[in-house]
Amino acid sequence: MPGFLNYIECISYLCYSVFILILGYIMQKLELQVQPRTVTGRKVKTLRKEHLLPGVIYGLNSEPKNIQIQMKDFKKIYGEAGESTMIYVLLDGEEYPAMIQDVTRNAVSDDFIHVDLYKVRLDKEITAKVPLNFVGQPAAVKDLGGILVKNINEIEVQGFPQDIPRSIEVDISGLNAFGSHILLKDVKISDKVKIKDNPDEIVVLIQEPISEEALKKELETTTAAPEEVEVIKKVKEEGEEGAEAEADAKPQEDKKEAKKETKKEAK
Numbered sequence: 001m002p003g004f005l006n007y008i009e010c011i012s013y014l015c016y017s018v019f020i021l022i023l024g025y026i027m028q029k030l031e032l033q034v035q036p037r038t039v040t041g042r043k044v045k046t047l048r049k050e051h052l053l054p055g056v057i058y059g060l061n062s063e064p065k066n067i068q069i070q071m072k073d074f075k076k077i078y079g080e081a082g083e084s085t086m087i088y089v090l091l092d093g094e095e096y097p098a099m100i101q102d103v104t105r106n107a108v109s110d111d112f113i114h115v116d117l118y119k120v121r122l123d124k125e126i127t128a129k130v131p132l133n134f135v136g137q138p139a140a141v142k143d144l145g146g147i148l149v150k151n152i153n154e155i156e157v158q159g160f161p162q163d164i165p166r167s168i169e170v171d172i173s174g175l176n177a178f179g180s181h182i183l184l185k186d187v188k189i190s191d192k193v194k195i196k197d198n199p200d201e202i203v204v205l206i207q208e209p210i211s212e213e214a215l216k217k218e219l220e221t222t223t224a225a226p227e228e229v230e231v232i233k234k235v236k237e238e239g240e241e242g243a244e245a246e247a248d249a250k251p252q253e254d255k256k257e258a259k260k261e262t263k264k265e266a267k
Contacts (some may be wrong), residue, residue: 030087031095032077034117037066044114053112057089057098059119067091067117074112078103084130086161089117097122097161120161127158127196130165132187132203136173138180140206146178147207152197155184159193172204181205 037054039047044054051071058064081087081100089096101118105111120126131154140146157164170187174180185199 030077030081030085031090032069032073032087032117033090034067034069036092037068039068040066048111048113053115055115055117057091057096057117057119059098060121062119065091069115071112074115078112080166082131082166084128084164085166086120086164089119099126099128099161122160122162125158125160126164127156128164129154130157131167133167133169134172134204135169136171138172138175138206140176140178140180143176144178145209147209148172148175148204149207150204152184152201152203155187156196157189157193158196159190163190163192165190165193170203175204175206178206178208 034055034057037047039054047054047068048071053069053071053074055067055069056064057067077087078100083100083103086097086099089098096119098117098119100115102116103112104114106113132152134150138146138148141148155168157168168187168189170182172182175182182203182205183199184195184197184201184203187195187203189195
């Protein structure tokens, strides 16, 4: 029986491998060559000077592996796949379907400094954040001077890795009046994936422009009068003085208490 189970397991793995191979030829493959990385810790700075991006690949219950990637190769693949499109990672002669899971950038230069790659199975659904791409020119903006308000820039979808799109188009050309909007359930997507977010959430809407008079009135109501400012300032100053006096008094009280304790101990 154990031998039979091993045989079934081998057949299943073989079928899965063939499935990956066939699917890879059918769809456009985005491949990323990576190398094992031995440099760790603070020493990874030397890699970046050599135009190498440090990273790690993990997933499918396998041990995480430290990797390094040619910076130009990663920039190219990231521009094409983003963090929602599946790629094929080539490592040590093996090929792994994976997603770019997490990217760390320098806060000042915005350069890539680290990346996480996550292995996926092509026969198992995942969830991913997909950016929205707004297309078209709303008549309410062009002709009426309305303000286009984008409430959502990305949505979470669920599907097989190979079916997750790079981005989702939202046609806003039909927004022709103030208050007109598009709900999440109105966004057209492939039937191979489903949206996980609230379908009644507003994605984008047209807001009526505010007039100069209305803006001036709003500023007047939100700006405190000089008298109010003086009163607030005075109360604050008095409060601060009281706090300082209390702070000065406390050490004196502490000293008195300390003297009393000393006298008691002396007796």
